Structure formats: C-alpha cells, structure tokens
Amino acid sequence: MMDELHARFLPQFLALARERMRRARAAAARPDAPALTAVMRELHAIAGEAGLLGLTAIVPIARGAEEQAKHLRDGRPGADLGAFASALDDLGHAIDAASPEPRPP
Amino acid sequence: MGDAEAVRLMLRAEVRCSERAVIASGAALTERTIFVITDWQPPVDTAVSLRLSFPTLVDPVELAARVIGHRAPGNPGEAGGLELAFEACAREPAAALAAQLRRLSAAAAGWPAEPAGDYRVLLVEDNDLIRDMFAFGMRRAVPPPGGATIDHAEDAERAWSKLHETRYDLVIIDHFLPAEDGASLIARLRRDERLARVPVVAISVGGPAARDATLSAGADLYLDKPLALRDLLHTLRVLARRARTPSGASPAGSAA
Numbered sequence: 001m002m003d004e005l006h007a008r009f010l011p012q013f014l015a016l017a018r019e020r021m022r023r024a025r026a027a028a029a030r031p032d033a034p035a036l037t038a039v040m041r042e043l044h045a046i047a048g049e050a051g052l053l054g055l056t057a058i059v060p061i062a063r064g065a066e067e068q069a070k071h072l073r074d075g076r077p078g079a080d081l082g083a084f085a086s087a088l089d090d091l092g093h094a095i096d097a098a099s100p101e102p103r104p105p
Numbered sequence: 106m107g108d109a110e111a112v113r114l115m116l117r118a119e120v121r122c123s124e125r126a127v128i129a130s131g132a133a134l135t136e137r138t139i140f141v142i143t144d145w146q147p148p149v150d151t152a153v154s155l156r157l158s159f160p161t162l163v164d165p166v167e168l169a170a171r172v173i174g175h176r177a178p179g180n181p182g183e184a185g186g187l188e189l190a191f192e193a194c195a196r197e198p199a200a201a202l203a204a205q206l207r208r209l210s211a212a213a214a215g216w217p218a219e220p221a222g223d224y225r226v227l228l229v230e231d232n233d234l235i236r237d238m239f240a241f242g243m244r245r246a247v248p249p250p251g252g253a254t255i256d257h258a259e260d261a262e263r264a265w266s267k268l269h270e271t272r273y274d275l276v277i278i279d280h281f282l283p284a285e286d287g288a289s290l291i292a293r294l295r296r297d298e299r300l301a302r303v304p305v306v307a308i309s310v311g312g313p314a315a316r317d318a319t320l321s322a323g324a325d326l327y328l329d330k331p332l333a334l335r336d337l338l339h340t341l342r343v344l345a346r347r348a349r350t351p352s353g354a355s356p357a358g359s360a361a
Contacts, residue, residue: 005242005245008241044281044311048235048309049238051329052235052238
C-alpha cells in the first residue's frame with residue numbers, strides 16, 4: 001500500500017515541495033519575523049508530507065531548517081543566516097534526490 | 106514465555122517513578138518488555154509503574170517494570186526512549202495484554218469481510234496533500250463495503266462545529282494547526298461532557314514537544330508522521346472492527 005501511495009503522490013509532493021522551497025527562499029531573503037514564520041510553515045509542511053510518504057531522509061533536514069528559522073525569528077544566540085541558507089540548500093538537494101527524474105529546468 | 110513477535114500497535118503509556126511521571130507512547134509490546142517513546146532518561150534499574158491503555162479496546166492496565174536500557178533517537182521513524190522489562194508479578198497481565206492486542210490486530214487484518222456500517226472518522230488537518238494521502242490510504246486499508254467515512258476539518262473551529270453536528274467514532278488531530286493548535290482542541294474536547302470519551306489520535310511531525318502537548322491534553326495515542334500512515338491505518342482497522350463487535354471494549358485482564 002505504501003508503494004501505491006508513493007507512486008501516486010510522489011510527483012505531487014515533489015512539485016509542491018519545490019514550490020514551497022521557492023517561497024521559503026524568497027521569504028528568507030528578507031528575514032523579518034512574519035517572513036520567517038511563513039518559512040517555518042513551508043518547511044513544516046514539507047516535513048509532514050515527506051514523513052507520510054515515507055521519505056525519511058527529508059524529514060530531519062526539513063525539521064532542522066525549520067528549527068533554524070525559528071531560532072532566527074526569535075533572535076536566539078547562535079542563530080545564523082548563513083547556516084540557515086545552507087540548511088535550505090541541503091533540503092533542496094534532499095528533495096531532488098527523492099525524485100526519480102532529473103530536476104526540471 | 107514463548108517470546109512472540111512484538112505487538113505493532115501503539116499504546117498510551119503513563120510511566121511514573123518516585124521522581125517523575127510522564128505520559129508517552131508505548132510500542133513493541135512483548136510478554137516481557139515494552140519500548141516507551143520519551144525523552145526522559147531515568148537510570149537503568151529504576152523501578153517504574155506503567156499504565157498501558159488503548160482507546161476503546163483496552164482498559165488501563167497497571168504493570169510494575171524496571172528500566173533496562175535507553176535508545177537514542179535515530180531517524181524520525183526511530184524515536185528514542187526507554188526499554189522497560191516487566192517485573193515477575195507483571196508478566197502474566199502483560200502477556201494477557203499482548204495476546205489480546207495480537208488477536209485484535211490479527212482479526213483486523215482480514216477486515217472488513219462484510220458491510221460493517223458507518224464508522225465515522227474526523228481528520229483535523231490543514232494540509233491538503235496530507236488529507237488526500239490519508240483518504241487514499243483509508244480507501245485502500247478499509248475498502249467499501251463497510252469502509253470508514255472520513256470527514257475533514259482544516260482548523261480547530263471547523264472541527265469543533267463538526268464534532269457538535271455529527272457523532273464520530275474516532276478523531277485524528279494534527280498538532281500544528283492554524284490559530285488554535287491540536288493540543289488545545291484536544292483539551293477542549295476532553296472538557297466537553299458529550300465529547301470527553303471520543304477516541305483521539307494525535308499526529309504530528311513535531312517530535313517530543315508535540316507528543317507531550319497532545320498526550321498531556323488528553324489524546325489517547327500519538328503517532329509521529331513518519332510512521333503515521335502505516336500504523337495509523339492499522340490502528341484504525343483495529344478500532345473500526347472492534348466498534349462493530351457487540352461486546353465493545355473489554356478489559357485486558359479478562360482476555361487471556
């Protein structure tokens with residue numbers, strides 16, 4: 001049943017996750033509190049959807065990026081915009097790695 | 106002991122010792138051991154009291170146990186927690202509980218063989234893709250005839266309205282909802298006389314904080330999303346099938 005679910009919903013997940021990443025990157029470019037809250041929501045959605053699809057490699061990366069966004073938003077010590085950007089890159093790569101097809105141009 | 110395969114259902118596990126009490130999820134129950142998903146790390150050999158239950162099916166069972174090890178969290182599907190071994194006096198009731206859950210689980214595997222009636226589930230989840238995946242999984246896991254009817258609510262307020270319009274056999278609530286979170290909705294539901302006993306399964310990818318919040322608020326079970334669909338559907342099959350049997354819930358102690 002998980003195979004069926006995977007086959008049916010993976011393309012939809014990948015398209016949506018890439019759109020979410022685009023929005024997250026755009027919001028991260030002006031990292032005020034509302035923008036970072038929006039980023040957190042996008043990253044949390046990616047983690048939840050990937051989790052339900054059994055894409056377990058994506059979940060901790062998305063959750064880690066979400067935590068970094070939260071730390072930035074809340075101004076916690078050690079919060080780092082560069083590390084956050086790097087976490088978004090890692091997540092983008094993980095999403096691409098889940099795709100059976102080359103990344104669309 | 107006949108160390109049979111561990112039971113794959115998640116249980117509500119309330120663990121306490123002289124120092125502390127936590128509400129958590131129990132997994133991999135055998136006649137002698139259980140794994141409890143929690144961040145709490147009491148020393149090995151700590152004596153604990155364990156209260157296990159499963160919504161609508163198993164009345165709470167009190168068991169004496171001892172910490173025999175800790176497991177660090179791995180991947181999201183591999184939560185960290187405590188390995189507990191039952192004390193000698195608790196092995197018999199633990200074996201009875203495991204046997205009962207195993208029978209319920211096995212019986213649900215072939216279900217439904219005939220129309221089972223209207224088993225209604227309310228899924229409170231604001232993510233469209235997750236709702237679609239869940240509905241697809243449910244159609245496969247509990248196909249018609251006799252399949253479950255699933256309603257959706259995208260936030261706590263809509264869920265509250267539906268809960269007062271319709272009688273549900275089970276409510277599944279994501280913790281991270283817009284405006285009011287899942288734990289707050291669960292707490293409200295538990296304070297309402299008519300809804301206080303509805304079985305509630307909380308789901309989230311939010312890790313320990315979401316688990317603690319929803320279980321403390323009164324959720325019967327908590328499932329992390331990386332495991333949720335497989336385990337949740339299996340749990341639903343067991344709950345739905347049991348809801349169709351005339352005897353209803355039975356105490357674990359009477360099931361051996």
